[in-house]
Amino acid sequence: MEELLEALKRANGKIDYLSSNKLVTDKIIDSIDITSILAELEETFDIEISMEYIVPENFDSVEAMWEMVQELKD
């Protein structure tokens, strides 16, 4: 999880990712943030995030992103 939080900070350090469970729905992160997050996650965890994973539910919280990363690593 620490690794994920570090990657998220690199994507955009201004966002408090732990502040909400509706990061996308509440517009705390936008599409440009999501593309930065995607690039950081792919590089940090050596995974490929395809389009089917790019849905708000997978980016709404740190936990959801962590679950997605675990699923893609399996």
Added chain:
Amino acid sequence: MTFIEMQFFVFLFAAAVIFYICPVKHRWKVLLGASIVFYAIAGIKYLPFILFTSFTVFLAGRKMGHIYEEMEQHLLEENLDRKAKKEIKEQAKNRCKKAMLAALLCNLLILIIVKFTKFAVNPINDLLTALGQEGNFSAAYIIVPLGISYYTFSCLSYLLDVYWKREEYENNYARFLLYAIYFPHILQGPIERYGRLGKRLKGEFLFDYDRVCAGLQLMVWGIFKKLVIADRINLFTTAVYEKGSQAEGLIYVFAFFLDVVYIYADFSGCMDIARGASQIFGVELDLNFNHPFASKSVTEFWRRWHMSLGSWFKDYVYYPISTSKFVKNVAKSCKKHLPDAVTRSIVTAIPVTVTWVATGLWHGTGVTYLAWGLYYAFMIFMSVSFGDLFHNLALKLKINTQCWSYKVFQMVRTTCIFAGGRLLTRPGTLGLSWHALKSALLQFNPWVLTDGTLYEFGLSRSNFNLMLVTVVLFGGISILQQKGSVRDMIAKQNLAVRWGIYFAAIFSILIFGIYGSGYDASSFVYMAY
């Protein structure tokens, strides 16, 4: 037939009566029948296009659904190792890709041919003439099916969602056709997703008096915005921008900002009519505008203006490009040679530019729309890349960014950026746009406010003043709407006040609406797209 013709209201009334007379389980069939009739009245020759698009996308969706079902069955088999499972998934994905691409390409091709041929007619004729042939193609023969941009985008969103396994496939073509051709959203959208509208069109459709009344009220407000506000402003701005116009200086400044109100009243008015008509049948359409002029930045503006189009381009153009191998490779090679901030800017600029150029070309195919797309790509790139810099600068200069006056400044700035975009396309050519901007900035002529010059452009003094009153009313109601539903506020009033407001709205439309021979009040701007 458009939303503000008497024919439409007769059609709507007849469709609603038949709809509620029919047994509940058959009501969706009435909606389908009514939508086909609505489309056929607009031109029976258009029907094959929408039938083709909906059928090919439906077939491709069903094919992909079956392939994914087979895949899931295979994956349940025992003794499959990770590699075998991956192979099964890849094979299924490749088979689906073929079906998806076939449907995507043929429908995109139709859209491109229909939209671009009109603009290619003159160059083709010139080329044929230069080659010694008779160049006599005419744009008048090109069929542009009603709502082609809207229904094609709706169908393609379903196609891609099924391909990306975000959506279940539909097994019933009639149900899918209803989603594509549903008459309240066929003219100007919203560009609905199958996951939302498809489910709503499978609803219970029970009669609800309050909901029907709310739908009618929304329609009246939409018609008021279109006929009383938008069409009146349009008389003024058209006269200002027409060839040979004597407009200069402050007149152009008026036109810039009134044109912003015009496009908002016209398009949001149409959306209100569409959403209101749909509410009569118990089907909610997505919100397409959410007080865009309260936005504090251009990125926020485009999340609030024509929301269904912005979200479509974000999901089906921006994300696929920003996650493409090409952009990833560019990012990798930039990282080796350039600082992180520069790499980030380049990686942001590519999908933003492609998305906005495509959005511009969706609106129109001339050079002005290309310039419009590039203009917004630049504005959004600046906002994303230099937003922090501007914010830090404001902090250093001790500017309070939290007070209401700063927020008003941000809203005015966003409105000016939007007016700049409109200025690129509204006059017709970039030359005229440049002339208007130059005149507005360099010619100082405040006396036009008092010497009567202002009333020489399409509107008499009384009409011009009425326009200003309706614009202020529009702004006031928009502010009220942000605090809560105006319809609910009215509903809480006493009977006399309630009906007083309804009658005032209806009579205002009848008395102050812009009608008359030779004036085509029925053309909504976004219908042309």
